Amino acid sequence: MARKRKNSNESAKQFNEFLKKNKAGIAAFAVIILVAAGAAFWLSDFFLNSPSFSVDKIEIVKPGREGAYRLQNEYFRLEYPVNIFTADPSVLSGKIKSKHPEYQIVVITKFLPDRIAATIKDREAVARIKVAKILPIDFDGVVVSDSGNPESLPLITGLESQLANPKAGTKVKSKRLNIALNILRQVYSRVEFRGSSIATVDITYPEKAFFVIDGMNIVLGSGDMGGKLDVLASIFNDPKLDKSRIDSIDLRFTDPVVTFKPEKK
Numbered sequence: 001m002a003r004k005r006k007n008s009n010e011s012a013k014q015f016n017e018f019l020k021k022n023k024a025g026i027a028a029f030a031v032i033i034l035v036a037a038g039a040a041f042w043l044s045d046f047f048l049n050s051p052s053f054s055v056d057k058i059e060i061v062k063p064g065r066e067g068a069y070r071l072q073n074e075y076f077r078l079e080y081p082v083n084i085f086t087a088d089p090s091v092l093s094g095k096i097k098s099k100h101p102e103y104q105i106v107v108i109t110k111f112l113p114d115r116i117a118a119t120i121k122d123r124e125a126v127a128r129i130k131v132a133k134i135l136p137i138d139f140d141g142v143v144v145s146d147s148g149n150p151e152s153l154p155l156i157t158g159l160e161s162q163l164a165n166p167k168a169g170t171k172v173k174s175k176r177l178n179i180a181l182n183i184l185r186q187v188y189s190r191v192e193f194r195g196s197s198i199a200t201v202d203i204t205y206p207e208k209a210f211f212v213i214d215g216m217n218i219v220l221g222s223g224d225m226g227g228k229l230d231v232l233a234s235i236f237n238d239p240k241l242d243k244s245r246i247d248s249i250d251l252r253f254t255d256p257v258v259t260f261k262p263e264k265k
Contacts, residue, residue: 047085052113056081058092059117076100076118084110092116101169102145104138127154127184127201129177132165139181141172154211156180158204176203179222183211186225192233217248231256 047053060074076096089108096106096118105121125136125144136144136153145168159176166172180201187193193213201211210219220228228251235241235249235256250257 048083053084054081055084055087055114055116058096058108059115061117061119062122084112084114084116087116093118096120101142104140125150125153126188127156127181129156129159129172131159131163131172135166137172137177137181139185141174141177141181143168143170143172145169154184154198154201156201156203158202176206179203179206179209183209183220183225186229187211187213190229190233192236214243216243216246219248219250219252221252228252 055078057075057077060076076099078095082092087110089110092108093106097103102123103120104123105119107119109117109119111117123138123140123142123144126139128134128136128150134150134155136150138144143166156177159174159180163172163174180203183201184198187198196214199212199215201209203209207222208219209221210217212218218232231251232249235258236243245260246258247261248257248259250259
């Protein structure tokens with residue numbers, strides 16, 4: 001115990017001697033720490049509260065006709081200014097989407113000191129539905145306001161009769177529509193069907209669902225859509241088969257039923 005107490009006293013003595021010899025250096029170090037802390041606090045307050053970094057509107061950027069993105073002279077005005085450092089891109093993106101459901105993708109980019117831009121991708125129509133009137137929709141089932149050339153889009157028929165007349169930006173809630181859009185999505189994803197044109201998708205009776213492609217009625221029915229499209233692709237790739245003579249193909253059976261158009265006399 002005496003040895004430990006002696007060692008402790010010697011350590012305290014050495015520490016005191018160190019303080020006496022280095023008073024100036026320690027004081028300078030303490031001043032530097034205080035100045036650095038004060039500067040950090042001032043900078044933090046400046047960056048977070050200065051109006052120089054305050055943003056009250058977001059620039060809307062969309063792709064032009066040639067595909068290049070450009071400012072559209074449109075702005076999304078915020079209810080209250082946000083600080084560019086603390087502004088959450090996901091929150092801002094959500095606010096814009098909630099006000100503009102016609103926007104499918106919203107990517108937020110910050111530019112110091114006080115500029116925020118939102119790169120927008122509008123919803124793209126992939127089909128038309130027939131309810132109270134004919135309306136273009138995208139793959140999410142959302143009604144699209146500007147569809148370019150709607151007459152060239154496939155027409156989905158046979159939806160539930162109780163569907164109302166949805167407005168642009170509204171998602172159509174329909175099980176039959178989901179089935180029809182899934183058919184289109186899978187057909188469009190196949191290399192074998194690229195260049196083909198789908199005219200209609202009829203979902204009046206889901207167990208007899210069919211679509212018309214290049215003038216041919218393709219009966220899919222329900223279940224194993226991927227396997228049925230594999231069979232259809234093999235039929236399309238048969239060099240011995242003249243597709244222009246095919247009237248319909250029923251894929252609901254193990255052996256597909258191919259019906260040909262009557263020969264012209």
